[in-house]
Amino acid sequence: MDSGAQGGRYARERQALLTVYGIFYFAVFGSMIGQGRLLSQVQPALWNFNRDVSELVVIASGLPRWMTAHRGSFLFFDILLFALPLAWVATGLRRWLGVVFVLFLSLYLLLADIFWQVHHEPFILYVLLPLALITRKFNEVLKACRYYFLYIFISAAVWKIARGAVFNGEEMSRILLFHHSELLTSSCDGLLCRGYTWLIDHPFVAQLLYAGGVLLEAAFVVGVFTRRYDRLLLALAVVFVVADLLVMRIPYWTLLLGCVTLWLDTRPRQLAIVVYETTHHENLPALLDLCEMRFPRVVVFLREGSFANLSGSQSPETRWPATEFVVQAPAESNRQFIRRLLRFRCSHLHLATLDNNLLLWALRLMAAPEVQVSVTIHEVNAFFARPLGSLRDVTETLAKPLLRLRVRHYHFFLPAMAEHFRERMPKASTAFLPSRFYAAPAPAQRSSRPFTIAIPGSVDANRRDYEPVLEVFRRWPAQLPPVQLVLLGDSSSEFGRSLVAQLRAQTKVRHYEGYIPETIYEREIREADLLWSPLRIHKTGSRHNPEIYGRTTASGLTADILLNNTPALAPAELILPDPFTVAILPYRGAEEAAVLLQGLITDARTRDLLRQQIHRAFSNFSKENFAAAFDTLTALDQKGEEGSADAIKAVQPNIQ
């Protein structure tokens, strides 16, 4: 099924082809200005017969004769050479204008050869490739152009073998002598000229070069049978052009436009999403729920630790039975793992965490324009920062513009983050999806147990301000029952141990050292009567960049709070949207926190009412309510556009 050239199918591939074609076209014909090779620069007066039937027709038509008599026509043709493709693009690739452009370009090339013998060979694909954008058969024309590009090399190899040139021991030596005769008559003191002289006098070595060239050209036969080695062939084409420039002094780079046919992989792809996750596995559950709902195949590449802690109450395979999990082997490096992932032929790729190997990702994604990519942004400022302090900083600074160019769909854990991101990148498509969906309230706890407050997250002075916590318990009224405090994060640091010691002097404290397994973590959250997130709203991010909780980065609280209908104390500065607000008890200082906390402890009815309200509000956090946002993220909502290019089998999303 193909739609029109302006239609949605292969939208991403068409855009990539148009971009590459445009770059090459204007580079090639623009460079002709500097070389004095445009018609208006040459202003030819004579024409040549080059034994080309099409040229003969043009000459016989009288056009060259008329043009030499009307010199203004040369400038007119040059203007059309640049204006027509621009007009074609400006009018949204109107088919008729595309046809006019291709016919005109053909005529211009014929005239160029008639007047000053511009050989056509490297320009044929400049005529053929626009047909992919003009006709309704993008994929088929592109495939044909790919075969044509392969044919160029194969034909050259076959002729060299068929005519016996490759077996003529002095062939290359003679070619060099003939081809560089002008250069050889000069003083010839340059490195290249001396090299040519040496090769001419050493025919065997020169012939080895020739044979190597034939082998390289013949290697393109592989492309006729498989697309597996297309990237290698692309590299060989570049090697060929470089070698041609060095050995023959022929700047054949014009030919490299054909590499786009090896680069764009339009083979049918299954509708499948691959999710890559490294460190923030706690944010995956909602994403996986939605992936299973919308994609017939879901594959998650993640680390062993992330896999083990992905789901607190069940194993990942039980919770997401339709999802395939690919766990990074302990001995496998990140780069090997990424390579393995990229070999997976999927239609969609989501990078749930992108905090390492940014340049590698950027380059690999640029090389795979056919994949719909989306990224979860954890820190907005970090994504736009341009640090140069270390090698890693430099590579990341180089990678970010490429990533922004390649990736247009972003996921955030808060609407405010998405909004802030769009202010900085207006063309981006942003989607708010929570870390997980709300299920149901946990069973009520025994009334005999002490009131339990969980403070989630590692005990870290940079991210959390514990002073209000200490202050509240320093002034804890003796008539109130004691409180069980759970420091639900790694407290093994010096700061953590000191805090534990101070709190223990005032109340009961349970704390953890090292990584807390997800089962224990989630159980503690569910059993808590209150969560307390004493965030420092302005924090230093992972790359020492300033971030603001609630605006440029999301706290883990937004994930934890959805595990139950438990209220949470949080600084008033932390702005969270509805329906999170129902569960948040904001405080401006220790006194306000104490009042809120003591009110909850003493008033069981208020506590129950609040939990009911939270339950009702959080019921909105269901996968059905976020399906549309997920479609935006994965471009599935752009039917026939990016998300469902021709390359993807027409599978309707399965809405459960």
Added chain:
Amino acid sequence: MKYWHIGFFILQLGVDLAHSVTAFPFVHYGMFSQSFVRPDTLTVFRVSVDGEALRQTDFAVYRWDMVQGPLEAAEKRTATHDFAFDKEKLQAALGSFYNGLSPNLNNTGDFVPWYKGYLGRLLGRPVGVLKVEKLSYRWTDGRMVLIQTENWING
């Protein structure tokens, strides 16, 4: 569409095999596949503008092509009497229809004034005296040895 593609490649293959004639966009990709015979002499054009010889090393590859290319074409035009053989073939093929077309086929322009003007535009300065010599060289002992100089254009 598939048949269009097959037809295209059949034509391309045919043109490639025909070898001596092409029909744009069906061209021949030989890339130095013809078996070269070691030439006795190699002819090079020496272009002098106002007494100063142009040197290849002072030009980028394509710009030097634009200096030399028209000279090679002009030499070929002269040698073939403005492609008389091709025109004869065409006449044989077209019969009386040829007479109507022949004015379009015959070059009437003057090469030297055009070349001087073009060279001037390429060099960025007017060309006063143009001299083109055909130099014949022989490859001997790892270098080009000049064996003959022939004045070709003086204008």
